[in-house]
Amino acid sequence: MKTTLDELLAFKTVVDTGSISAAAERLEQTSSGISRALSRLEHKLNTTLMRRTTRRLELSEEGQLFLARARDILQSVEAAEDELACRHLKPAGRLRVNASSPFMLHVLVPLVTDFLAEYPDIELELHTGDGIVDLIEHRADVAIRHGPLRDSTLHARPLTASRLRLLASPAYLKKAGRPTKVDDLNRHTLLGFTQPESLNTWPLRHPEGDGLGITPDIAASSGETVRHLALCGAGIACLSDFMTEADRQKGDLVQVLLRDTLEVRQPVNAVYYRNTELASRIRCFVDFLALRMASPS
Structure with a gap:
């Protein structure tokens, strides 16, 4: 050279x-x-x-x-x-992390103790928001985003991919009946999102093609709200595995229309702006998450 x-x-x-x-x-x-x-x-x-x-x-x-x-x-x-x-080295200082409420509660919070045990000089600030935030405006060093990325100015590190499933509580299915084909959803209460609209496209195979756009009977802005609605027996929801694994293991939520459900995995990325002063803190945090989330759920 x-x-x-x-x-x-x-x-x-x-x-x-x-x-x-x-x-x-x-x-x-x-x-x-x-x-x-x-x-x-x-x-x-x-x-x-x-x-x-x-x-x-x-x-x-x-x-x-x-x-x-x-x-x-x-x-x-x-x-x-x-x-x-x-x-x-021992990275130190404040690290501001932004994530959706479900990801924060079900994935990040259980990992905080282990992370701080490994990097005790880092001061974590955890911020939740169910919409896409501007990292600079919200003073976030790193954010966790689900789904396709649209902002090309950000660095992205793939963390995992989480499968989408149609779920309902046993109490709801006992009351409303279990759907056996996609058309049966027309007589059920569907739980969805106020935004983005893409979250109301369910991974279902049907006569018109793949992916079924639904109009929610009950819509919420937060995935955690939709999850609790499903747990309370309010209807059928389409949710990511990372927030429902424990619910499914305990039988509090059960999958429906398994045969008609497409294998769709929602990408999960850590995104951040390049910042020399904070790079080591960001990298340590992202590397830690990538290691813990190496296996897709």
Whole structure:
């Protein structure tokens, strides 16, 4: 390899700050040192990366291509350093975590004691919200999201995939009867969500195709509310395994229309913005969750 990480960092920082002097200040080096690093880099690559004028620095076409690669390389090195820091150092400070109420109660809360035993210097703040939150607005360092991701500005770490099932309480089925085919749902009370609408598409195989859009008879904004409605015998719900495993094991909720249910697993991701100061804390937390949730439910 011809180039060094110091040369790549100097090049990237000059672009990010807009000048050699500003880059030197950020990297705590001299302007002449940054300038020499750029010259060495261009000499090794045998190309002009930047056109220097008295007023501005302008990337050449080759410089634009090389910058993208340089960013990837430096980010990979930083990630590797963070991972090692997580193993050998003691991350400390406040870590704000946002998750839906069901995930917080059924998955995160039972893991908190073990996590803090491993990382006692981290101060956890746990925030719940059943909608998608803006991480910056809510000052969240990491959030847990279910389903397909839409925000491309976030880093995402897959944690697990949780199966969706149609569930009802034995008391409700005794009262209303057990559905034996999809059409039977027309005479049952259906429990669903106010938003997003995608949560009201149930993983059912039916004559019109795969996936049945339902209109809830009772709608709630929280998955935990829907779960409690089902437990109380209010109707049939479609819920993720991570929040109903204990209910199903105890027989408080039972699956219906198993033969017509598609194998649909809802992805669960940890998402976060890249933040150098908090990276080791975030990485330790996400690595901890990924390890504990390695097997899909």
